[in-house]
Amino acid sequence: MPLPQIDPANYAAQLADKVSRYKQDFAACGLPEPEVFASAPLHYRLRAEFRIWHHDGRIDYAMFDPAAPKTPVLLADFPPAAAPIARAMPLLRDAVQGVEALKRKLFQVEFLATLSGELLVSLVYHRPLDEAWEAAARALAAELGVLIIGRSRKQKIVLERDWLLESFELDGRQLRYQQFEGSFTQPNGEVNRHMLRWARAQAANLGGDLLELYCGNGNFTVALAPLFGRVLATEMSKTSVAAARYNLEANGVDNVTLVRMASEELSDAFAGGREYRRMQGVELAGYRFSTLFVDPPRSGLDAATLALAAGFDRILYISCNPQTLRDNVAALQASHRIAAAAAFDQFPYTHHLECGVLLARR
Numbered sequence: 001m002p003l004p005q006i007d008p009a010n011y012a013a014q015l016a017d018k019v020s021r022y023k024q025d026f027a028a029c030g031l032p033e034p035e036v037f038a039s040a041p042l043h044y045r046l047r048a049e050f051r052i053w054h055h056d057g058r059i060d061y062a063m064f065d066p067a068a069p070k071t072p073v074l075l076a077d078f079p080p081a082a083a084p085i086a087r088a089m090p091l092l093r094d095a096v097q098g099v100e101a102l103k104r105k106l107f108q109v110e111f112l113a114t115l116s117g118e119l120l121v122s123l124v125y126h127r128p129l130d131e132a133w134e135a136a137a138r139a140l141a142a143e144l145g146v147l148i149i150g151r152s153r154k155q156k157i158v159l160e161r162d163w164l165l166e167s168f169e170l171d172g173r174q175l176r177y178q179q180f181e182g183s184f185t186q187p188n189g190e191v192n193r194h195m196l197r198w199a200r201a202q203a204a205n206l207g208g209d210l211l212e213l214y215c216g217n218g219n220f221t222v223a224l225a226p227l228f229g230r231v232l233a234t235e236m237s238k239t240s241v242a243a244a245r246y247n248l249e250a251n252g253v254d255n256v257t258l259v260r261m262a263s264e265e266l267s268d269a270f271a272g273g274r275e276y277r278r279m280q281g282v283e284l285a286g287y288r289f290s291t292l293f294v295d296p297p298r299s300g301l302d303a304a305t306l307a308l309a310a311g312f313d314r315i316l317y318i319s320c321n322p323q324t325l326r327d328n329v330a331a332l333q334a335s336h337r338i339a340a341a342a343a344f345d346q347f348p349y350t351h352h353l354e355c356g357v358l359l360a361r362r
Contacts, residue, residue, distance in 0.1 A: 003065045004349035006079045008041035011348055018353045019343050022322055026338075029329050034341035034355075037194035039348045045080040047187045049110040059097055059106065061089065080348070082189070084113040091144055092121065101136040112181055114166040115189040120147040120181055129157055149181055163243070170196055175222055178246045183239045184216055188346045195318060195356065196223040198342050199293070202316055202358045203227045208290025211312070213263045213305065218244035220295060220318070221258075222251045230287060231256040234266050257282060263296070267304040270311075291316060300324030310335050315359040320346075322355050329357065337362050 019036055053062035053072045062072035077089060092109070096102045108124035121144075123137070129150045134157060141148040141159055150157040166177040166185075170193060179185045186192035196219070203210075203224055215221045215233040217240050225231045225248075233256055235241050241260045248256050259266070261278055269276055270284065292309055294301065295318040301309065309315050310332060319325035329338065336359040344354040 011041040084119040116167040118164040125152040212293040218247040267308040
C-alpha cells in the first residue's frame with residue numbers, strides 16, 4: 001500500500017467511500033444503517049515509528065513507499081501524529097543530531113503517546129549501548145520531559161519505566177490504562193473512546209454475565225464490566241495480561257476473572273474438552289452468560305470459536321478486518337442477525353476501517 005496522502009479537504013469523501021464499501025460488502029448479511037464515527041483529520045495517531053536516515057552529516061525521519069522501497073521519503077513533520085509526538089519530533093531530531101553518543105548508528109525511533117499527554121520514545125540502534133549512551137539519553141529525557149528506552153540487538157535499557165498511564169473520561173468515569181512499550185494499544189485514541197462508548201451503549205441493557213475473548217490490556221473489559229454481573233476474560237500475551245490486571249485494579253473493577261488462554265483453548269473447555277490447569281477455580285457452569293464480546297486479530301474467529309459463539313444469545317464483535325468479519329457473520333447467519341452496526345475510522349486516508357456489529361439470536 002502506498003504512503004497515504006494527508007489532506008483534510010479530502011477526508012470526508014474518503015470516509016464516505018469506505019462506509020459505502022462496508023455497506024455494499026455486508027448487504028447480503030442484512031446490515032442495518034451503521035453509526036459512523038469519524039476521526040480527527042489531523043493529529044490522531046498515538047503511535048508512530050520512523051526510520052532514521054543519515055545523510056550529508058545529518059539525520060532525518062524517513063518512511064518508505066512500497067512502490068520505491070529503497071528511496072527514503074524524508075519527513076520534516078508527520079501530520080497524523082498526536083500532539084505530544086508532533087511537538088517532540090523536531091526537538092528530538094535536533095537534540096540527537098548534536099550528540100554523537102545518541103546519533104551514532106541510530107536506526108529507528110518509535111513514539112508512544114497518550115491522550116493524557118505522556119510520551120515514551122524508543123531509540124533503536126545497530127550497535128551496543130554503553131554508559132555514554134545512557135548518560136546522554138538521561139540528559140535528553142530530562143530536556144524534553146519524556147520517557148526514553150534504548151534498544152539494540154539483545155539489549156534493552158529502560159531509563160525510568162517502559163509503560164505509560166493513559167487516562168480519559170468515558171460516560172462519567174475517569175478510566176486509567178497502563179500501556180506497555182511494544183504491546184498492542186489502540187492507535188487512534190479518540191476513535192477508541194467512540195468504540196468504547198458504542199460498545200457500552202449496545203451492552204447497556206443486556207444483563208447477565210459476559211465472556212470476553214482477546215481482551216488485551218483490558219481496554220474494553222474495564223469499560224464493559226460494570227454493565228454485567230460477572231465477566232470471564234481471556235488473553236494470551238503475558239504482558240497484556242499483566243497490564244489488564246493492573247488496569248482492572250486501577251479502575252476499581254472487581255467482577256472480572258482473567259485467564260491467560262487462547263480462544264481455541266477456551267472453546268475446547270466450553271465444549272467439555274480436556275482439563276486446563278489455567279482454568280482451575282473457574283466454574284463455567286456457575287456463570288449466566290448472556291453475551292460474548294470479541295475483538296479478534298485480523299484473521300477473525302477460528303472454527304472452534306465460531307461454534308462457541310453460536311451458543312450465545314448476543315455477540316458483540318469489534319473487527320479490524322471487514323472481510324473476515326463478513327465471513328464470520330455469514331457463518332453465523334443461520335442463528336444470528338445483525339441488530340446494530342458501526343464504522344470507526346481508526347486509520348484516516350487508508351483503506352482500513354474498523355467495524356462493530358451486535359449479533360442477536362434469531
